Amino acid sequence: MIPKIAVTMGDPAGIGPEIIVKSFSKKALYNTCKPLVVGDADTIQDAVEKLGSSLKVNVIAKVDDAVFEYGSIDVFDLDNVELGQLELGKVSAMAGKAAFESVVKAIHLALANEVDATVTAPINKESINLAGHHYSGHTEIYADYTDTKKFAMLLVEKNLRVIHVTTHVALRQACDMIKKDRVVDVIRLLHNACVQFGIEKPKIGVAGLNPHAGDGGLFGTEDDQEILPAVKEAVEQGYLAEGPIPPDTMFAKAVQGYYDGCVAMYHDQGHIPFKMIGFKWDNENQKMESVKGVNITLGLPIIRTSVDHGTAFEIAGKGIASEDALDLAIEYAIPMAINRMDKSKDI
Template identity: 90%
Template sequence: MKPIIAVTMGDPAGIGPEIIVKSFSKGALYDTCKPLVVGDASTIQDSIDRLGIDLKVNVIDKVEDAVFNIESIDVFDLDNVDLDQLELGKVSAMAGKAAFESVVKAIELALANKVDATVTAPINKESINLAGHHYSGHTEIYADYTDTKKFAMLLVEKDLRVIHVTTHVALRQACDMIKKDRVIDVISLLHDACVQFGIEKPKIGVAGLNPHAGDGGLFGTEDDLEISPAVREAIALGFNVEGPVPPDTMFAKAVQGYYDGCVAMYHDQGHIPFKMIGFKWDNENKIMESVKGVNITLGLPIIRTSVDHGTAFEIAGQGIASEDALDLAIDYAIPMAKNRILKSRDN
């Protein structure tokens, strides 16, 4: 049972097309799934040429025409990039429009059950907004186009699994969004995801918002008024959860396996420890040698996993981008897709 995995092209001016070509050129990928690209065929061909890889592009306009052959890359062609106008490493409305359209098409294919899961390459938020699509990221696009109200971002690298109560909002706004019901919803989403990953009774740590988790109200009241009641209710519902835990100790324990999953209150609280273990910086050559870790949107009616790095405009077109994170994102999408296929058959 090989699920069909749709990989969005990402911003054509960034490293998305390059890491896709590198990932698809590995024979092992086709042993476990049926991958195809949703985006602009000429952009993928350009990346193949730049990398000097012996691959062809199989241009399709419906999934049924994909051949899923290691000698070619199936591209669901949206024909939305003019290579003569494209500037690698530059923000542009054209690139933003192309990236946005590839995401929307992948969502449409998944909702129509034409593909079993979607994996997203990095987009540039400024380019997408220049194109007139006012979203703060993939998560919000997916939620909007699937009409999903309760969703959250989960980051996974090795034994660290971090879900976020808030994500792409100003820090001042994030503090106002920390509410009991939202924290409970996120705990539930994380628990269900861990079970899907094979953890029967996951232990979950919930981070505090303020220093020392508020220290009894000395450093803010959100921990006592919103987070603590949420944890107590989650325990009453049967979840194995602790909190609010000061994040400076919670994540240190989590990376050693004490927690199966962690709830972060805002974007950087969860992203910083995650990237500390997943990203490897080469200081001598001033490049990111490796970027690992997977971003999974929970709560959707379809599957979406992603790399958790940006478009890396500074190295676009140089052939040095790492495909590690994309490989991992696809690896996570495959068992999730298989699990969903089996459940649909049972129903």
């Protein structure tokens, strides 16, 4: 059972096309999945030429036309980028429109069971919005186009698995969104994901919102009034959850394997420890030496994994972008897809 994996092009003005070509240049990829790109074929061809790659671009109009052979890149061509007008490293409505359309097409292919999982290269939120598509990120696009109400962002790198109660909202708004029912839902999503990863009885740490998890109400009431009751309810439902725990303690224990998964209350609370592990800055050469980590959207009727870095406009087209995170995103999508294929066989 070798799953078909659709990889979206990302913003054509960013590093997406470049890291795709680098990932698809690895023979091992084709031993574990049937990968194809959803996006603009000319843009992928341009990335092939810029990198001096020997890969051939196979332009397809439907998934059945893909050859899935090492040495070629199957591109489901949307023909939506005018290369003569594209400026690498620049925000533009054209690039935003192309990136958005590739994501929507991949979602439709997955919903139609033409592909078994989707993997997304980075988009630029400003470009997407400039094109008239008012979303704050991939997660919200996927939720909207799959009509999903209960969903969450999960970040994975080594021992650290972090899910978020809130994501792309102002910090002031995030505090108001910390509610018992939402926290319980997120604990459940994280538990189910860990089981899917092969962890039979995952131990879950739930972060507090305020300093020292509120310290008995001295620094805020959300921890005692919303998070603690959520953890108690989750335990009653059979989940191995602990909290609220001061995040500075919880994440230090999690990276050593004490927790199988962590619940963060807001975007930066979860992203900062995650990127401290996966992102390596080379100060001598003033560049990122390595960018690792996978972003998975939980709660969807389809599979979506992603790199957890941006479009890196400042290095687009220079050939130095790391494909590490994309390799990992594809690696995580494969067992998730096989797991789902196995379940559909039994129905």
